[in-house]
Amino acid sequence: MSTPHTFYGWLGHDASSATGNLKWEPYTPIPPTPHTVDIKISHCGICGSDIHTLRSGWGATHYPICVGHEIIGHITALGSSVTRFKIGERVGVGAQSGSCLSPDCEECASGLENHCPKIVGTYNGKLEDGSVTMGGYADYIRVPAHFAVKIPEALPSADAAPMLCGGITVYAPLVHNGAGPGTRVGIVGLGGLGHLGVLFAKALGCSSITAISRSGSKRKDAFAMGADIYIATAEEDGWAKAHSRTLDLIVSTVSGPDMPLEEYLRLLRTGGQFIQVGVPEDKLPGFNAFGLIQKGCKIGGSQIGSPKEIEEMLVVAAKKKVVPWIQKRPMREANQAVVDMEAGRARYRYVLVNDDHSRL
Known part of the structure; x- marks a missing residue:
């Protein structure tokens, strides 16, 4: 050659x-x-x-x-x-x-x-x-x-x-933050990154995988990929309350500056972690600090x-x-x-x- x-x-x-x-x-x-x-x-x-x-x-x-x-x-x-x-x-x-x-x-x-x-x-x-x-x-x-x-x-x-790129972007925060048997994981966004997040969470043996997207159009695909629960945030009233304190780890792949971050934090259990991997061209939205303080949660980021x-x-x-x-x-x-x-x-x-x- x-x-x-x-x-x-x-x-x-x-x-x-x-x-x-x-x-x-x-x-x-x-x-x-x-x-x-x-x-x-x-x-x-x-x-x-x-x-x-x-x-x-x-x-x-x-x-x-x-x-x-x-x-x-x-x-x-x-x-x-x-x-x-x-x-x-x-x-x-x-x-x-x-x-x-x-x-x-x-x-x-x-x-x-x-x-x-x-x-x-x-x-x-x-x-x-x-x-x-x-x-x-x-x-x-x-x-x-x-x-x-x-x-x-x-x-x-x-x-x-x-x-x-897409695979390691979601694999790394899953592995670094304890994803595996006994861990309940949420993946925000079911696009190129998010679907890889669901696939790798399944491969790592997570006990429960929740796919979170705006609409219900990808529900069937999410279950076929290995998700156990699906949340359509734009179509389900009170979704944050209904699923409150159900997740140990959330990996967010979305990059919109208007994402409902405060509601996502409600999904975390005590000591839970929210890891952002999607990068908006603007800024992340603000949120009430009590969303972290009351449950001792953490927000972090991960890069490839x-x-x-x-x-x-x-x-x-x-x-x-x-x-x-x-x-x-x-x-x-x-x-x-x-x-x-x-x-x-x-x-x-x-x-x-x-x-x-x-x-x-």
């Missing part, structure tokens, strides 16, 4: 790119180093983060930009210092492609690279040489080998792709996971046969897939497929 000097990808040049205005164009990837690998992309999941970035929703984007950070492919080139992988091996890349990796960094030294103050995103990250990282709506990607992960043989590429933790999650997914609900879309249809994603049509994650690369 070999890698071309110029990569091609779907580039966004301004905020209008989020409305289906991406252009398939050549671009120069980050410079190769002894520590990088080149990957021929076969699959790339579409994440809500992609759309936020395309429209500069979380701050100024470095245009032109190629988004996509749920990447699966095969290695075509290895830096001289890379010994962990071999040419042709199937690997994945999630939302992070860099950190300082210094032994003096408290986070990196303790395996928390995803919390490093110098974290570099797989796309829209600026390196010290001034180059900007580009993502997976493309034919190839170049990344530091440290942030590539091994894919278990039992996991199909299309299923593994959405786990690399380290490469080691992603690999651990993939092993769990393979062992427990976690199968995301996905719809495959040809890479050439990326523009329409982005539009459909923003319109809420995905059930429940779109995965772009490079037809000519996926047969490797």
Whole structure:
């Protein structure tokens, strides 16, 4: 295998790119180093983060930009210092492609690279040489080998792709906050993230799983995924009172600034935890402090996971046969897939497929 000097990808040049205005164009990837690998992309999941970035929703984007950070492919080139992988091996890349990796960094030294103050995103990250990282709506990607992960043989590429960001985003807060047998877990939002939350809560053996969504339209799907209880907040009067003090842990995947946070806190038992993973472009709503104080509850947040933790999650997914609900879309249809994603049509994650690369 070999890698071309110029990569091609779907580039966004301004905020209008989020409305289906991406252009398939050549671009120069980050410079190769002894520590990088080149990957021929076969699959790339579409994440809500992609759309936020395309429209500069979380701050100024470095245009032109190629988004996509749920990447699966095969290695075509290895830096001289890379010994962990071999040419042709199937690997994945999630939302992070860099950190300082210094032994003096408290986070990196303790395996928390995803919390490093110098974290570099797989796309829209600026390196010290001034180059900007580009993502997976493309034919190839170049990344530091440290942030590539091994894919278990039992996991199909299309299923593994959405786990690399969406999966770890919900898996990490579940594991870090005690989800397992005897734990009653609630998942707020049943979209791309939330449905993975239900699937992994089931895989971890939680005693009860409550799916929480605005409408009842996804009730049947939620039960098929493994949920035991379903709450439609916009259709059920008094839902917060009816389900008060029933949950040990809530993982919130929604990103709307108007979510009923105070009502969600009512669902927690004494000592319960509310963990936010969805990131609104605005702010979270306010709430009455007594919602925390009276029951000794806690509010926290979680951000993806380290490469080691992603690999651990993939092993769990393979062992427990976690199968995301996905719809495959040809890479050439990326523009329409982005539009459909923003319109809420995905059930429940779109995965772009490079037809000519996926047969490797």
